Amino acid sequence: MTALLIITVTAFLLLIITLWKRKAPARLRDIPALTRLYRILGLSIEDGTRLHVSLGHGSLLDARGGSAFAGLAALRIIAERTSVSDMPTVASAGDSPLGLLTQDTLQSGYKAAGVEELYVPTTGRVTGLSPFSYAAGVMNITQNENVSANILLGHLGPEAALLAEASERENVPVIGASDNLTGQAILFANGQDALIGEELFAVGAYLGAGASHAASLTVQDILRWLVILALLGGAAAKFLGVL
Amino acid sequence: MRIITAVIAIATGTLILLGYFFEAFTDIQTLLLNWAVILAGVAAIVGIFNLIAVHADKIRRAEKGSVYSALLLIGLVGTLLVGMLLTPRHPVMQLLLNGIILPVEAALMALLAVSLLYAAIRLLRRRTDVMGIVFLLTAIILFLGSATLPFGDMPLFGTLIHPWVTQIWALGGARGILIGVALGTLTTGLRVLFGVDRPYGGN
Numbered sequence: 001m002t003a004l005l006i007i008t009v010t011a012f013l014l015l016i017i018t019l020w021k022r023k024a025p026a027r028l029r030d031i032p033a034l035t036r037l038y039r040i041l042g043l044s045i046e047d048g049t050r051l052h053v054s055l056g057h058g059s060l061l062d063a064r065g066g067s068a069f070a071g072l073a074a075l076r077i078i079a080e081r082t083s084v085s086d087m088p089t090v091a092s093a094g095d096s097p098l099g100l101l102t103q104d105t106l107q108s109g110y111k112a113a114g115v116e117e118l119y120v121p122t123t124g125r126v127t128g129l130s131p132f133s134y135a136a137g138v139m140n141i142t143q144n145e146n147v148s149a150n151i152l153l154g155h156l157g158p159e160a161a162l163l164a165e166a167s168e169r170e171n172v173p174v175i176g177a178s179d180n181l182t183g184q185a186i187l188f189a190n191g192q193d194a195l196i197g198e199e200l201f202a203v204g205a206y207l208g209a210g211a212s213h214a215a216s217l218t219v220q221d222i223l224r225w226l227v228i229l230a231l232l233g234g235a236a237a238k239f240l241g242v243l
Numbered sequence: 244m245r246i247i248t249a250v251i252a253i254a255t256g257t258l259i260l261l262g263y264f265f266e267a268f269t270d271i272q273t274l275l276l277n278w279a280v281i282l283a284g285v286a287a288i289v290g291i292f293n294l295i296a297v298h299a300d301k302i303r304r305a306e307k308g309s310v311y312s313a314l315l316l317i318g319l320v321g322t323l324l325v326g327m328l329l330t331p332r333h334p335v336m337q338l339l340l341n342g343i344i345l346p347v348e349a350a351l352m353a354l355l356a357v358s359l360l361y362a363a364i365r366l367l368r369r370r371t372d373v374m375g376i377v378f379l380l381t382a383i384i385l386f387l388g389s390a391t392l393p394f395g396d397m398p399l400f401g402t403l404i405h406p407w408v409t410q411i412w413a414l415g416g417a418r419g420i421l422i423g424v425a426l427g428t429l430t431t432g433l434r435v436l437f438g439v440d441r442p443y444g445g446n
Contacts, residue, residue: 004264011433018439061279066428069435072442096290097283101442103293108441122297126290132351137294144308161358162351168365179424181417188378189362197420201427204440212439216430223426 010219017215026205026214033193034206037175040149041081041207049148050087052141053078054163055102056154056178057094057134064155066201067179068098071153072105073204073213078151079109081207088120090141092127093154094134099126135159139166152176153203156183164190177203249438256436295319384408 044051055071058064075091082089091106093099103124110119127137142150143166150167152160156178164187167174176187177195188194195203198220205213237243255275262272298312306312322339329335363382366375387397388405396402434440 001264007260007429007433010429011437014430014433014437059283061276061283063428066431067424069431069440069442070427073431073434073440076442096286096288099290099293100286105442122293122300124293125297126293129287129290130348132348136351140308140311144306158355159351161355161362164362165358179428181420184420186359186362189359189366198423198427200424201431210439212434212437216427216434219430220423220426223429224423227422227426 010223013219013222014212014215017218018212021211021215021218026211026217028202028206028214028217031195031199031202031206033175033177033191033195033199034203036173036193037149037151037203038207040151040173040175041078044087044148045082045085047148048086049146050085051078051082051089051149051151052138052145052147053089053091053151053153054138054156055091055093055098056152056156057129057131058098058155058179059095060097060101064179067154067177068093068095068101070201070203072101073209074151074153074207075102076105076109076112077204077207077209079106080112083110083113083115083118087146088118088123090123090125090145090147092125092134092138092141094126094128094131094137096126096129098154099124131157131159132162135162138163142166142170142172147172150174150176152178152187153200155179156187158182158186160186161190245441248443249441252441252443253436253438260436291319381408381413 040051053071053075055068055075056064058068060068075089079089079091089106091102093102103121106124107116107119107121110116125137125141127141128134139162141147142163147170150163150172152163152174153176156163156176157180160176160178160183164174164176168190174187174191175193175195176183176191177200178184178187179200184194184196188196201220202217204210205217234243258268259272259275262268295316298316301309301312302316325339326336363379366379369375370378384400384404385408387400388408389401390397431440435442
């Protein structure tokens with residue numbers, strides 16, 4: 001029942017803060033990787049190059065789906081912003097249901113920009129169903145499709161090193177975030193700007209996805225402080241012999 | 244249509260969530276999850292058709308790297324036909340799996356070791372800030388601490404510094420990151436559950 005209580009309180013906070021954020025726009029701290037991503041969005045249209053968004057191979061049927069949904073939210077904004085480009089954004093996934101949602105999200109982005117007729121279904125792809133076959137398919141996109149930036153958002157494990165390596169060879173910048181610790185360490189070592197931990201879930205808010213995304217960040221901050229207090233309180237209670 | 248899809252998604256999500264807390268919803272939760280597994284299977288077939296469409300398009304346009312696309316399609320169709328004719332348990336299918344697919348994946352894994360080593364060297368050039376140096380120093384300490392030597396663990400590194408770094412600092416940091424990821428997953432999940440984020444069309 002504790003879990004249900006946490007979910008209920010979080011849902012309530014999310015609702016209240018979303019309403020509040022609609023009136024008062026959010027002030028976000030500077031995250032270099034996301035500032036760069038924002039700049040890359042504009043530059044790709046001017047350069048006539050395409051962006052590649054890869055959403056990893058997290059299944060939507062387990063806990064890894066959270067990072068995939070965060071990636072989809074970012075993809076929706078990226079698709080909308082780059083829909084008028086001569087070279088449309090390509091999105092890839094290593095899981096079939098996620099691949100279907102990738103196509104749907106891309107189409108939604110085009111629709112929101114009012115250019116649904118420009119949407120090409122093959123820009124949303126399933127590149128492989130195992131981590132390494134997925135990586136092999138994504139490397140092919142980086143090398144052959146005039147990509148100006150690789151945006152990796154989702155569940156990526158050690159295979160992220162292969163993707164980063166392929167990008168490095170083509171001189172394509174990588175902005176990466178994963179919910180997997182190994183993937184994060186690899187992206188940190190490889191990328192110019194890596195997103196660590198919960199920063200993956202902040203991408204939508206920084207790209208202007210709406211008040212609910214900004215509210216999510218505030219709710220996460222509140223919950224994080226509660227976790228810190230609980231940890232410190234627990235340690236103190238243990239030290240004093242109360243627990 | 245947009246409203247109907249949103250209502251179905253929100254109702255399904257809510258019922259599955261309630262199934263974790265109230266026994267009355269367990270049966271419907273199991274039923275919905277079974278449907279989801281079946282749909283995921285169907286999605287796999289759709290995914291394969293998508294893969295075929297993308298690579299057939301590349302071959303048709305004679306794009307850069309279309310030779311690899313042709314190889315992929317030949318491999319895909321060949322494996323599918325052999326699998327359908329001989330069944331997946333047939334020795335020929337096992338040979339295809341153990342003789343081609345597994346070695347290729349193992350080769351990619353081996354390539355990974357080289358990539359990581361190269362990334363570590365590149366890190367010195369690219370990231371000369373405090374975090375980069377800390378990252379590299381930690382990696383070196385962990386390598387030294389876990390190195391297999393003929394005379395046993397490396398003194399100081401293997402017995403004191405390595406366990407101290409992995410059990411205290413790395414474990415603490417990993418837990419912190421995972422708590423952050425869990426909180427992010429929770430709020431993202433709730434946004435999808437509320438229908439604010441609708442990756443299933445029409446948002």
